[in-house]
Amino acid sequence: MNRVSIPPVRPENASPPDTPVPAPHPCRLAPHRREPRRELRRDLCAAGAAAALFALAALVGHLLYDFEVLRLRWPPLYARWLPHAGPGTPAALCLAVLTVAYGPPLARRLPWRRLLFAAWGGAMAWSWSLALVDGWDRGAAGRLTTKYEYLRSVGDVHDVGATLRTFTDHILMDSPGNWPAHVAGHPPGALLTFVGLDRVGLGGGAWAAAWCVTTGASAAVAVLVALRVLCDEGTARRAAPFLVLAPSAVWMGVSADGHFTAVAAWAVALLALSATGAVRAPRAAALGSGVLFGWLVYLSYGLTLMAVVALAVLAVARTARPVPYVLLGAAPWVIAFTAAGFWWYEGYTTLVERYYQGAAGVRPYAYYVWANLAAQVLTVGLATVAGLRRAATGPGRRHRALVVLLAGAVCAALVADLSGMSKAETERIWLPFTLWLLPAAALLPEPGHRWWLAAQAAVALAVNHLLITGW
Secondary structure (H helix, E strand, O other), X not given: OOOOOOOOOOOOOOOOOOOOOXXXXXXXXXXXXXXXXXXXXXXXXXXXXXXXXXXXXXXXXXXXXXXXXXXXXXXXXXXXXXXXXXXXXXXXXXXXXXXHHHHHHHHHHOOHHHHHHHHHHHHHHHHHHHHHHHOHHHHHHOHHHOOOOOHHHHOOOOOHHHHHHHHHHHOOOXXXXXXXXHHHOOOHHHHHHHHHHHHOOOOOHHHHHHHHHHHHHHHHHHHHHHHHHHOOHHHHHHHHHHHHOOOOHHHHOOOHHHHHHHHHHHHHHHHHHXXXXXXXXXXXXXXXXXXXXXXXXXXXXXXXXXXXXXXXXHHHHOOOOOHHHHHHHHHHHHHHHHHHOOOHHHHHHHHHHHHHHOHHHOOOHHHHHHHHHHHHHHHHOHHHHHHHHHHHXXXXXXXXXXXXXXXXXXXXXXXXXXXXXXXXOHHHHOHHXXXXXXXXXXXXOHHHHHHXXXXXXXXXXXXXXXXXXXX
């Protein structure tokens, strides 16, 4: 039987087998290639605009005002120009290089618990190395012993009960035996923290510095815990290197506000664990959050604004169930301080009067209302600015929880700014708020994380080596 060969049927208009298939027109692929570059350009423009804002604040502060008006030697920062290096310089440079090179891959691969300890240790090492750029005495041991600081008044507290009963009487500048600026500017919980350290044998500037750096560095861990339960673990891991290598470490160590930042951060983290039900005992977590929030109110008057961040956490979790337990946890502090003779609201209103007796009475609101924001460019760094740009332009449903959290921190800082009670020194005072802006860098594409981390480190190293910061 003869076999008939039937050629295969080709679709109409199909190319012959040997004819090469034409490549797609370049214009059709261009949007996919150009999209990341376009976003990168926008990120760089946002970072450049932020840097320009800071430069403008510095230029206006130096040219249009003098020291007697702004009460700053290097506006908009509470600092003075003095290029220098110190024993912390080699450590800071090495730590920056190692974190840039190995931080992102380690954050992806380390088991979760090890990552938390690594973040705490890394943040602590970064704070110490930057502090020691100024030397041991000026950067660490002597930082909290100046005439404005808490340690100057520790020896005046012989009877805690009597101190609380008469605390408000010594706030005003014309009152007999008035408190130093920082003691007068805070509720008595701040002073009692250092009194407590002294009573257990950890007195003096060195122990106070170690306390502030150790507790302050733990704030990075608290943020990671909150991010994991409110957003997802991937977001937390991407944010981890930026929390370690934060420019805000220049002011976290050594500063009592670094300790306040940690208390606030753990209060928020416990609230997040409770609101999301991510722990076996959510009510206990809510009580713990309330205890920390209650103590926070007696550490700093302005940190009542952390309630805005707490509301953001509840909004993300879509629940208000922890609220009664948070209030129950905070109540003992209110009862104890009030029963002992210190009424919080009276202390605050007296502080407002003291505030305008000093530098705030001459510092112009019209300058600081925007220069305060410019100062935060150095606190949060350019990577955070680029991340906030992405958050504001719609990062998608996946990152909505992070955007809400960022919005809460931004709103808290804006309220503090508009209140007029934050004229200068906000690079230190707003640390509890700006800490929650640092995770915005997690929105940046991972291939560029090393470059953005390098930019963060460069900001911190430049500030610490060109300026002497103080408060």
